[in-house]
Amino acid sequence: MLVLRRKTGESVMxxxxxxxxxxxxxxxxxxxxxxAPPDIQIFxxxxxxxxxxxxxxxxxxxxxxxxxxxxxxRFPQLDSKQERV
Amino acid sequence: xxxxxxxxxxxxxxNSRAYGAFQVTEDQIYHFPRGxxxxxxxxxxxxxxxxxxxxxxxxxxxDELSFILLxxxxxxxxxxxxxxxxxxxxxxxxxxxxxxxxxxxxxxxxDLFVNLKAPILTAPASRRGCQFIIDDPSYPIRHPLLRKxxx
Numbered sequence: 048m049l050v051l052r053r054k055t056g057e058s059v060m061x062x063x064x065x066x067x068x069x070x071x072x073x074x075x076x077x078x079x080x081x082x083a084p085p086d087i088q089i090f091x092x093x094x095x096x097x098x099x100x101x102x103x104x105x106x107x108x109x110x111x112x113x114x115x116x117x118x119x120x121r122f123p124q125l126d127s128k129q130e131r132v
Numbered sequence: 133x134x135x136x137x138x139x140x141x142x143x144x145x146x147n148s149r150a151y152g153a154f155q156v157t158e159d160q161i162y163h164f165p166r167g168x169x170x171x172x173x174x175x176x177x178x179x180x181x182x183x184x185x186x187x188x189x190x191x192x193x194x195d196e197l198s199f200i201l202l203x204x205x206x207x208x209x210x211x212x213x214x215x216x217x218x219x220x221x222x223x224x225x226x227x228x229x230x231x232x233x234x235x236x237x238x239x240x241x242x243d244l245f246v247n248l249k250a251p252i253l254t255a256p257a258s259r260r261g262c263q264f265i266i267d268d269p270s271y272p273i274r275h276p277l278l279r280k281x282x283x
Contacts, residue, residue, distance in 0.1 A: 086218035090265060098250045098265065099170025101273045102199075105238035105247070106171075109200050111150050114239070115187050122244060122277055125186045125206055 146178050149196050151189065156180065161193065162254055162261040165222055169250055169263050171197070177261065179254060188234060190252065199252075201234035207246040207277065208235070213266045215253070224258035231255050244277040 051059060058068040065087060070078040081089050110118060119125060142155035156178040164175050176193040179201075186206050191198040204211050211233075225231050232254045235246040248271040254261040 085216060086221070088216075088218070088265070094249075094265070095169060097273055098247070098263075101238060101247050101250075102168055102171060102236065102263075104240075105236050106197050106199050109150055109189070109198050110239050112182060115182055115185060115200070118239065118244060119185050121242065125202065125277075 144178070144193065146191055146193060148191055148198065150198055151191070154180070159256070159259070162190075162259050164261045164263075166262055168252075169265065179261075187237070190234075200237040200239070201252055202237055202246060204233040204235050204251055208248055208275065211248065213264075213268060213271075215264060219253070219262060219264055222262055223253060223255040223260050225255050230257060238274065245274045246277060247273050248275045249273040 053059065053069045055069050055071055058066050060066055064084045066082040068080040068082075070080045072078070083089060141157065143158050144156045144161065145153055146156055147153045160178050160180055162177050162179050164177060167173060167175050174192045174195055174197055178189075178191045178193055180189050180191070181187075182189060186202055188201040188203075189198055190201050215231075223231060234252040234254065235248060236250075236252060238245045238247065248266075250263050250265045250273065252261060253264050
């Protein structure tokens with residue numbers, strides 16, 4: 048891991064197109080500004096990790112066809128509104 | 133498993149522990165260039181409608197990884213979001229009608245939850261797909277279907 052010290056207003060560049068600027072520091076909170084090409088997605092790591100966890104949970108033991116049929120009985124609103132997408 | 137009644141011939145067999153071996157046609161195979169969030173190594177999926185119901189199965193072509201999907205309009209009212217240019221480009225779409233939106237279903241015990249925060253987008257024309265993270269804090273990752281208004 049690369050460690051750099053930066054002051055408020057200073058930046059680091061990641062590759063050609065990604066700039067991360069320190070906008071301010073308050074206590075233990077750092078405010079960062081990001082400039083990146085549109086194909087670079089920037090999210091808080093906790094968000095990405097919680098979506099991954101939900102993906103793993105949903106993909107771990109997906110219901111089989113029989114279970115899906117039973118689920119339909121419990122969620123009739125899904126059945127009645129059925130239409131093809 | 134739904135078999136397309138239309139002419140396209142089956143091109144692949146998917147061997148699945150959960151659903152057995154099933155045939156898929158060309159138009160059911162989707163490429164996810166970015167994979168799913170945190171699951172970047174799985175990029176090719178079959179998308180099959182489950183017989184007699186609103187559910188779809190998104191099944192990795194070569195792995196035991198699968199998800200149950202619901203068309204988003206069945207899972208939430210007033211569900212709308214803007215997708216960024218990079219995703220438009222990735223999906224090779226021109227207009228909103230070119231893309232279908234699904235939510236991933238998480239069945240926990242007897243309850244159904246859907247992930248409104250990170251839906252699955254598919255573009256039938258390009259047969260590309262992605263999991264898109266919506267930049268809106270009002271959409272939860274685990275939204276209970278039972279508490280859906282009006283149901």
